[in-house]
Amino acid sequence: MAQARIVIGLDFGTTFSGVAYSDKPDAPVEQINVVQTWKGAGSITSKEKVPSRIAYLPPPPGQSGVRVVWGDEIKPHQHKVPIHACMKLRLDDKHKLSPELKELMTLLSADVSEIDKDINQTHPHWRHRGRQQAPPAYPGKNVVEIITDLLSEIRVKTYDELKERYGDAVFASMRKELMVTVPAVWSERAKGLTLQAVVGAGWAADKISTVTEPEAAATYTLRSMIESSSKVEIDIGNTFVLCDAGGGTVDLISYKITHIEPRFHVEEAAVGHGEKCGASFIDKEFLSWLQKWIGATRFNQIPFDKKRHGSRMMKDFEANKLGFDGTDEGMAIRLPSECGILDDSRLQMEDGTLFMTGNQMKQVFKPCVDRVLKLITSQVDAVLGAGHQKPKMVFLVGGFGKNDYLYKMIEKFCLRRRIQIRRPHNPWSAIARGAVCRGLELDSSSIVAVRLSRGFFGVGLGERFDASKHSELSAYICPYTSAKMASGQMSWLLKKSERLPQSNPKVIKIAACTKFFTAGDARTSAKLVTCSEDVAPTDSRHHDVYPVCTVHADMTNVPIETFEKEMNFLTGVSYYEATFELEAQFQGGNITWRCLYQGQEVGSTTVTYDF
Incomplete structure (x- = not known):
């Protein structure tokens, strides 16, 4: 009897991470399983992913060691310790961190111990904190070791679910193949560091492979179309742009369809590119807007812990951000009492709650949306410049890709150029699911036949x-x-x-x-x-x-x-x-x-x- 085989897809993301798995090679993509029972996952976010953050708490009295909290277990108002996030961006640190990325990492309370001085000098939002309040360095660990700890916690949770699903004995006997997703533009160094962290985290698989995030997303998206009525929309020679809009980065790559039967194949149509303009940068824009709206003095009275990622105010904003579709409905954000504003009709404040309008939220979204549209324009131009026909479609995936306002803005952009836009089911988990699709292919042939x-x-x-x-x-x-x-x-x-x-x-x-x-x-x-x-x-x-x-x-x-x-x-x-x-x-x-x-x-x- 052949050994049972399970393929696990690990999508370690800048702000959120996800895991998918399947033991059925011929199963439709919609039947690929996704880990959704993350401890502490709240209702404002889908349970398809868990926040990519970790913190180390001091030991209880009389005990040694540290206690690790991670994901949604972290409560900023309870845990007055550094929260390590945005770590993925440090793995491919070939470029000097931009000022806005430094500021974002401060917002997320990542390791900015070496750049806090630059932040305080160049960014008024954090200048009032003073150098002594800057996030301290990692607790005797480098960034790879911190990521290893986080991936270890994710592994334990994943294996617990798999043991519950299959039983301890059956799961132990299965051949385990792990597909780790990595950005397409990453260096060999960054890939090596990622695999070092994965292995160190105890993902004891019989085979560990990497697949690029765009390839995983394209595999899932195209297989979804092939398995549905949307198959008639694609033909040999068509080109399309895949836009992976995530929490930290927005990455684009384009493909040309070369074969459909008996096996689907595509070629890269233009060199992919991307920028750090994902959904987390909208949080930064909100804080910039809020400082101008209520004034720097009131803004600076709000303690840092109450305006960093995971605080009540930012959770309120994130809930509104995720559901924003361009209308005015239901955008209430509770501000900390330290700002000193309870009721002020001029500032749209009532009982300490700020009621943002749709136009104000559009202002907050605008810098990131504009950069996404610029990236799409650049990718379309690159496809045409390479001698291919105009892209027929833009496929939108990723956590930021779930947002209806971003979708509408891209749709408006595409309609003017007679390009279609498609967003697959489960866009947030498309990369993890696509990694499983790629791993389940029994031969070594990739859906991407030619890369650039x-x-x-x-x-x-x-x-x-x-x-x-x-x-x-x-x-x-x-x-x-x-x-x-x-x-x-x-x-x-x-x-x-x-x-x-x-x-x-x-x-x-x-x-x-x-x-x-x-x-x-x-x-x-x-x-x-x-x-x-x-x-x-x-x-x-x-x-x-x-x-x-x-x-x-x-x-x-x-x-x-x-x-x-x-x-x-x-x-x-x-x-x-x-x-x-x-x-x-x-x-x-x-x-x-x-x-x-x-x-x-x-x-x-x-x-x-x-x-």
Whole structure:
């Protein structure tokens, strides 16, 4: 009898996380199960997800250790401790945090111990708090360890539900396959950090794989259409834009439909992109608006704990935000008594409650909505610029994608351009459900047959110094040949927007040469870097170039007589020289490496990230 198999989809999000699962390969997508029994989940949010936040409480008197609270268990008015949130945004920290992101992280009480000074200097909302009140650093843990703790709590809750559903013995005997979703634009470093946290959290699966969030969302959305009457709306050659509007980020990617029968396949039609303009930034805009509405003095009288994420005031606002559809109905927000306003008709206050109008809420939504529409415009233009037909549809998923006002604004935008808009059932859990869909596919064929490189990829090499093109800042003297060299000269191996077929992986061989004095020194390394700009620089030190990983090749087990022996006639010192190749294979959004010497794989190749 074949071993029972269960596929679990883990969607670790910026503000909310979700888990889906199924043991039925042929089940319709609507029958994929979603964990919904999160402890402390309130009525103002769907139980499909749990807040991605965690806090550490001091031990009870006479006891040691800390007590962990997470998700909706955290009560800001009860737990006067730092709340760690927005942690996902720190995993791919290749860019300096923008001022507005710093402010958002303060609102969510994330780890901003190193940036609180910037916040207090540049943002009047928090200037009154004073540096001594800034959120302290993580409790002796780095961001990956904090995420590990959160994912461990999510795992325990998930496994408890699965054991209750299948029984302890049956669940223990099942083959477990975990699909972890990651942003499409994430670096290899960020993917590695995510998997490090997942494994450290005890997700003891027989197989752990990653799938990009847009691919998971597209898989769920397209399968939903195929399994419904909406199948007639799509045809070979159609292109569509997928907009994943989440809590922290809004990510877009476009696809072209290449096959429908017997198996659905799409190709990326344009390079995906996104911005940090998700639903949580609307909370920040609300606080900006509130400060102007009631005045800075009254606003600053409100304690920080009563205007941060999870406070009563912000919960009231979030409930109105989630249900806002552009009308004036029912937008009541209870303000803390410290603001000193009980009744004021001019300020729309009654019994300490602020009654916002629809137009005021639209003002709060406007910056984020405008940025989403700009992203969609940019993606549509990119599809047309790549020579494809105009997108037929925009698919809207994600937590922010549930909002009816955002949907209406995108619908209005699309109608002017004769583009349709579709929002699948369960848009908030579309990524977790789609991850399960992808994992249930018995063969290795992905729904995405061709991807596009999201940037240039290459290595910085040393070459003979040429004063006409090299800066003296790059100059160095080779210790083996005594020649003057220029370091960090870029050799771009993969171009931005280059096609990467799933069935025919792109293989790149990097010709390299290393020199050493003894066999024990036969090691070398190469740093893979990337650039997402449209024009790639020539020097690896350029500010638009970011490291991806460092590849280490160890050839100490190759007989020393195999290598060329050379002599530095200036010093009379002999050395060995090995000309070899580092082979990189790009497939499925991942990179694998081999070290080749004289055409054969030799030694060992390892990859490290700047954890």
